[in-house]
Amino acid sequence: MTQTKHIEMRNVRKAFRFFTLEDLSLDLEPGQIMGFVGPNGAGKSTTIRLAMGLIAPDAGEIRVLGHLLPENQAIAKRDVGFVSDEMKLFAHATVGWHMNFIASIYPGWDAEYAATLVKRFNLKPEQPVKGLSHGEHVKALLMLSLARRPRVLILDEPTSGLDPVARHELLSEFMDVLRDDSRSILFSSHNTVDVERISDRIVFIDRGRLVDSRDKEDFLDRWRRIQLQLAPGVTLPDLPNIVGRVVDGHFVTLTTNDFSTDLIARLGPAVREVHRMSLEEIFVASVLHHREVAGQ
Amino acid sequence: MNTLTSKLIAKDFHQHRWLLAGTIAIGMISLFVAGGGTPMLFNIGMLCWLTAIAAFGCVLAMLGISSERKERALLFVLSLPLSFGDYVRLKLFGLLLCFFVPWLTLTAGAIGLVLVKAGMPDGLLPFTILLCVFLLANFSMVLCCALFATSEGFMTLAIIVHNIAISLFIFLIGVIPEFYGHLQDPAPVWGPAFWTVLGIEAAFLVVICSLPYFVVARRRDVI
Numbered sequence: 378m379t380q381t382k383h384i385e386m387r388n389v390r391k392a393f394r395f396f397t398l399e400d401l402s403l404d405l406e407p408g409q410i411m412g413f414v415g416p417n418g419a420g421k422s423t424t425i426r427l428a429m430g431l432i433a434p435d436a437g438e439i440r441v442l443g444h445l446l447p448e449n450q451a452i453a454k455r456d457v458g459f460v461s462d463e464m465k466l467f468a469h470a471t472v473g474w475h476m477n478f479i480a481s482i483y484p485g486w487d488a489e490y491a492a493t494l495v496k497r498f499n500l501k502p503e504q505p506v507k508g509l510s511h512g513e514h515v516k517a518l519l520m521l522s523l524a525r526r527p528r529v530l531i532l533d534e535p536t537s538g539l540d541p542v543a544r545h546e547l548l549s550e551f552m553d554v555l556r557d558d559s560r561s562i563l564f565s566s567h568n569t570v571d572v573e574r575i576s577d578r579i580v581f582i583d584r585g586r587l588v589d590s591r592d593k594e595d596f597l598d599r600w601r602r603i604q605l606q607l608a609p610g611v612t613l614p615d616l617p618n619i620v621g622r623v624v625d626g627h628f629v630t631l632t633t634n635d636f637s638t639d640l641i642a643r644l645g646p647a648v649r650e651v652h653r654m655s656l657e658e659i660f661v662a663s664v665l666h667h668r669e670v671a672g673q
Numbered sequence: 674m675n676t677l678t679s680k681l682i683a684k685d686f687h688q689h690r691w692l693l694a695g696t697i698a699i700g701m702i703s704l705f706v707a708g709g710g711t712p713m714l715f716n717i718g719m720l721c722w723l724t725a726i727a728a729f730g731c732v733l734a735m736l737g738i739s740s741e742r743k744e745r746a747l748l749f750v751l752s753l754p755l756s757f758g759d760y761v762r763l764k765l766f767g768l769l770l771c772f773f774v775p776w777l778t779l780t781a782g783a784i785g786l787v788l789v790k791a792g793m794p795d796g797l798l799p800f801t802i803l804l805c806v807f808l809l810a811n812f813s814m815v816l817c818c819a820l821f822a823t824s825e826g827f828m829t830l831a832i833i834v835h836n837i838a839i840s841l842f843i844f845l846i847g848v849i850p851e852f853y854g855h856l857q858d859p860a861p862v863w864g865p866a867f868w869t870v871l872g873i874e875a876a877f878l879v880v881i882c883s884l885p886y887f888v889v890a891r892r893r894d895v896i
Binding site for chain 1: 676677680687744745746749751756757759894895896
């Protein structure tokens, strides 16, 4: 029997006055951490708002835990934890008040885990929300989401504006969530270091269009930067899957998105060095190539 | 009403508890002053009583809806298992209920003052009732605008209209002979003008409270 996908988007379109999200399809499987990466204004937050039922698609279909959105969002959201860097708790209340409030709504609230998180994140339940720093606020929101033990965690730029220590603490906590392989995380960020650290599936988005979507290891295995030194009078053969080419005299740097030993064999003795690429380098090369192909 | 809805309404009561208590206290003190026995004290007291209810309504709509949106707590509320339609309905019901507590107390206080206080003519009763119902309808208008509004400018305009409407209402009611001719009567006169104005107020209340329910609650793009 196939398990229900946690998030399913099929040919989703959403148009605004100055921006259109076009033909977006993606699947979040149980047990998966999907890193959703894109530059500012790429459509990450729009996609996440569609996945939370906060906006309705103009075309296409969205299902979360099998429930059609936005119509059945109230049912779907029982098992979804959502944290956004734009989200705020009630300023007049304390952290402890919010814990009691969430505990009274969600039967799955894990008080012991909540207490552990409060301690780990150095939160004070008696502290009013209006006195929390940005980092503490994000931690409080995550504590409230995580202690509900949701099946799906949707995080929109959760580490934005956090110091490295706070980011490390939060990312470690996300990894812990995935110890239970029936849970999943959709994690949007423009910080590729965070995404590379925790994600096992990565989606690149740019200017409202999906650029690429693969397993993280697949991305890291397939992308390479190859440095060549060409002999005088020698020209490069026509090569497939070359997405970037920088020529500096006899020195050429190629970027490929489908690296293989065959490619090295074809290039022969001109090859000087082959570099693995970081996710950030892959992301930038992928987006630039996509824009070039699209003629933008 | 499900658990989440009732919890969120209880949250609104908890959040605005001091505002509710303060409004009731100021309104009751104003009524006490109004019953002081001189026309000047009556005017001062009733002006403060009126201001307390009207200002409370505006602040309640601003804090309960506009500030929640502005301070981005709305996104937190909408992350909970409810739809935007549920949110609109619970805000409409919850904040009306919040308003009801001081409004009902101060309306009862004003009616009590007219009926019980010696030297206060009972002829004031129809005008007092119409004014109280108008204040409820006027609050509903601001509440409805707060649910519709996506900009601060629109909300500011709604508050200006709310404040002007009170003066206009008093002026317009004041020129109807059935009211001004009987204000000093020892017994109230429940004539056709009273029932007509009350009917218009009731109809306005129903329409204004239905608008968010049938229009705003159906919005598909919320944030």
